Each structure stands twice: as structure tokens, then as C-alpha cells.
Amino acid sequence: MKITLPYVLLLLVTVFFVGTCGVSFAAEGNVEEKEINMREVHDFLKECGHYYLATVEVDQPRVRPFGTQAIFEGKLYFLTGNFKDVSKQMSINPKIEICAYDGKGTWLRVQAVAVNDDRIEAKQFVLDTHPELEGMYSANDDIIQVLYLKDAVARFYSFSGEPRIIEF
Numbered sequence: 001m002k003i004t005l006p007y008v009l010l011l012l013v014t015v016f017f018v019g020t021c022g023v024s025f026a027a028e029g030n031v032e033e034k035e036i037n038m039r040e041v042h043d044f045l046k047e048c049g050h051y052y053l054a055t056v057e058v059d060q061p062r063v064r065p066f067g068t069q070a071i072f073e074g075k076l077y078f079l080t081g082n083f084k085d086v087s088k089q090m091s092i093n094p095k096i097e098i099c100a101y102d103g104k105g106t107w108l109r110v111q112a113v114a115v116n117d118d119r120i121e122a123k124q125f126v127l128d129t130h131p132e133l134e135g136m137y138s139a140n141d142d143i144i145q146v147l148y149l150k151d152a153v154a155r156f157y158s159f160s161g162e163p164r165i166i167e168f
Contacts, residue, residue: 109155111152126146
């Protein structure tokens with residue numbers, strides 16, 4: 001078989017097209033999977049009602065209950081006040097861990113980096129999903145702080161099986 005220039009060009013275009021589509025499809029699947037995983041964690045936290053967020057202060061762990069969670073622009077958010085120790089601790093070391101138990105034999109641990117989002121739109125969205133906090137915070141005040149989870153690894157545990165690990 002004689003290899004001609006049009007044949008080589010057709011082969012190159014085909015390889016490029018298939019390679020590009022393969023990368024695109026894989027990336028879309030990965031994003032979709034991460035969104036499903038994030039939604040699963042969000043729903044579990046919401047079902048539990050309260051969860052515990054751990055930070056570090058110097059060399060001492062600090063844990064406190066939280067009850068806020070919201071998905072905004074494809075990220076899982078929570079809310080606090082920037083005057084609280086938890087805010088100061090996360091500004092020094094943004095690595096956090098969340099733990100929640102559903103009361104039915106399943107618990108969740110999430111390791112993540114907490115990233116601050118100063119945008120009013122993000123603050124308002126989180127407040128809209130938690131109207132019980134409107135008396136304490138306003139999207140326009142100087143004390144509200146909303147953060148989202150980055151590089152999250154979630155582990156679901158139960159008494160009846162092996163841990164299940166997901167990322168988002």
C-alpha cells in the first residue's frame with residue numbers, strides 16, 4: 001500500500017480528533033463524578049443535621065459543631081463568623097476535618113482544605129439556604145465568612161462493611 005499525503009493527513013486528523021474527544025469525555029466524566037460525590041456528602045451532612053469541624057490551634061486539635069452546608073457553583077460551602085477562633089485557626093492552617101454520624105450506624109469523615117470566598121453572592125446563597133442565621137449574619141456585613149471545601153477526601157464508614165472513599 002502506498003502512503004500518500006492525503007492518507008497521512010487523514011490519519012493525523014483522526015488521531016487528533018479521537019485523542020481530543022477521549023480527553024474531553026474523560027474530563028467531563030471526572031467532573032460529573034466529583035459533583036455526584038459532593039452531593040452525596042452534602043446530603044449526608046444535611047441529613048445528620050449537625051457535624052463536627054476540626055481545626056488545629058498551634059499543636060492542639062479544636063472541634064466544634066456546625067450545621068451549615070450548601071452547594072454553590074459546584075462547591076460545597078459552610079458558614080462561620082470571622083470573629084470566631086475557628087476562622088482564625090483556618091486562616092493559619094486551612095486543613096480541616098469534618099465528622100458526622102447519622103445515628104443509624106454510618107459516619108462520615110472528610111479531609112479538605114477550607115477556602116475563603118468573600119463574594120457577596122456566595123454569602124447570600126449560603127444564608128438563603130439557612131434562613132435561621134439571618135438574625136446573626138447578613139451578606140453585606142463584615143463578620144460573615146463562607147468557605148468551600150477544596151481537595152476533599154470523604155470516607156464513609158459503617159459497622160457492617162469496609163470504608164468507602166470518594167473525592168471531590
